[in-house]
Amino acid sequence: xxxxxxxxxxxxxxxxxxxxxxxxxxxxxxxxxxxxxxxxxxxxxxxxxxxxxxxxxxxxxxxxxxxxxxxxxxxxxxxxxxxxxxxxxxxxx
Numbered sequence: 817x818x819x820x821x822x823x824x825x826x827x828x829x830x831x832x833x834x835x836x837x838x839x840x841x842x843x844x845x846x847x848x849x850x851x852x853x854x855x856x857x858x859x860x861x862x863x864x865x866x867x868x869x870x871x872x873x874x875x876x877x878x879x880x881x882x883x884x885x886x887x888x889x890x891x892x893x894x895x896x897x898x899x900x901x902x903x904x905x906x907x908x909x
Contacts, residue, residue: 819891830897838890845883852876 818824825835856872859865 819895820887824891824894827894828897831894834890834893834897838886838893842883842886845879845886849876849879849883852879 825831852872853876856869856876859869859872
């Protein structure tokens, strides 16, 4: 198995489900990051909301780190499934 091979998402039904779950999580995280940056940007127009705006940017930045981490976790998940399938095939009749 090759990491980050686009064909991995279609190998088996289990791969398809894993891809969909991680893609949904990634989309949610990316949307949250963008929303936090947008809200934080508007908050900077008001001096009283400056600290909250800074926290929006910090949490939004953390979301931008989590996003690629989800893609890496998906690939590791694929690899773990591949290892189990490979072992089962080698232990065959």
